Amino acid sequence: DQQVKQNSPSLSVQEGRISILNCDYTNSMFDYFLWYKKYPAEGPTFLISISSIKDKNEDGRFTVFLNKSAKHLSLHIVPSQPGDSAVYFCAASSPGNYKLTFGKGTLLTVNP
Amino acid sequence: SQTIHQWPATLVQPVGSPLSLECTVEGTSNPNLYWYRQAAGRGLQLLFYSVGIGQISSEVPQNLSASRPQDRQFILSSKKLLLSDSGFYLCAWSVSGGPLHFGNGTRLTVT
Numbered sequence: 001d002q003q004v005k006q007n008s009p010s011l012s013v014q015e016g017r018i019s020i021l022n023c024d025y026t027n028s029m030f031d032y033f034l035w036y037k038k039y040p041a042e043g044p045t046f047l048i049s050i051s052s053i054k055d056k057n058e059d060g061r062f063t064v065f066l067n068k069s070a071k072h073l074s075l076h077i078v079p080s081q082p083g084d085s086a087v088y089f090c091a092a093s094s095p096g097n098y099k100l101t102f103g104k105g106t107l108l109t110v111n112p
Numbered sequence: 113s114q115t116i117h118q119w120p121a122t123l124v125q126p127v128g129s130p131l132s133l134e135c136t137v138e139g140t141s142n143p144n145l146y147w148y149r150q151a152a153g154r155g156l157q158l159l160f161y162s163v164g165i166g167q168i169s170s171e172v173p174q175n176l177s178a179s180r181p182q183d184r185q186f187i188l189s190s191k192k193l194l195l196s197d198s199g200f201y202l203c204a205w206s207v208s209g210g211p212l213h214f215g216n217g218t219r220l221t222v223t
Contacts, residue, residue: 043204099171
């Protein structure tokens with residue numbers, strides 16, 4: 001049972017445009033959501049997170065939106081840069097739980 | 113600042129051989145420690161986590177085991193590797209309420 005789903009295995013955008021990465025979840029107990037970026041042969045790097053008490057969190061070019069009623073979150077990157085090309089993982093946890101549940105990732109390619 | 117060290121970066125082992133991957137964390141005390149695996153075409157699967165010395169929780173039945181002999185040391189082991197143990201193994205740490213921070217991973221190929 002996949003509790004965190006990233007239904008798009010890949011996404012390609014032009015440099016300077018917006019990248020929108022989507023994530024859906026099924027566990028209504030999840031209250032903390034994170035996005036990670038991963039380059040080949042490296043560990044994932046934490047990008048941005050959002051608590052369920054918010055619907056938006058912004059950090060520079062990265063913004064995460066949370067729609068609790070739809071159990072959906074998205075990561076917006078604007079403007080996209082070639083260095084943003086990587087696999088992006090969505091992750092979630094529930095209260096008091098030490099563990100993160102990850103999606104399968106979306107490969108973002110930003111073309112110059 | 114906190115750092116996490118994981119080694120080796122790559123490892124090729126024959127089927128039936130033992131395994132020991134080590135992970136250490138610096139700059140923090142009593143972290144939560146994790147072992148994840150990323151198999152080809154799949155997401156990150158949690159294998160083990162530990163909230164303290166000698167405390168290990170296993171998430172999935174498997175051919176692997178974990179130990180935490182010291183506060184900031186986490187070891188992943190196997191007595192006899194299987195072909196299906198091939199993958200990218202990631203160690204991570206966190207403190208309560210914070211995100212996970214990952215090491216650079218070990219690419220294990222079982223031949």
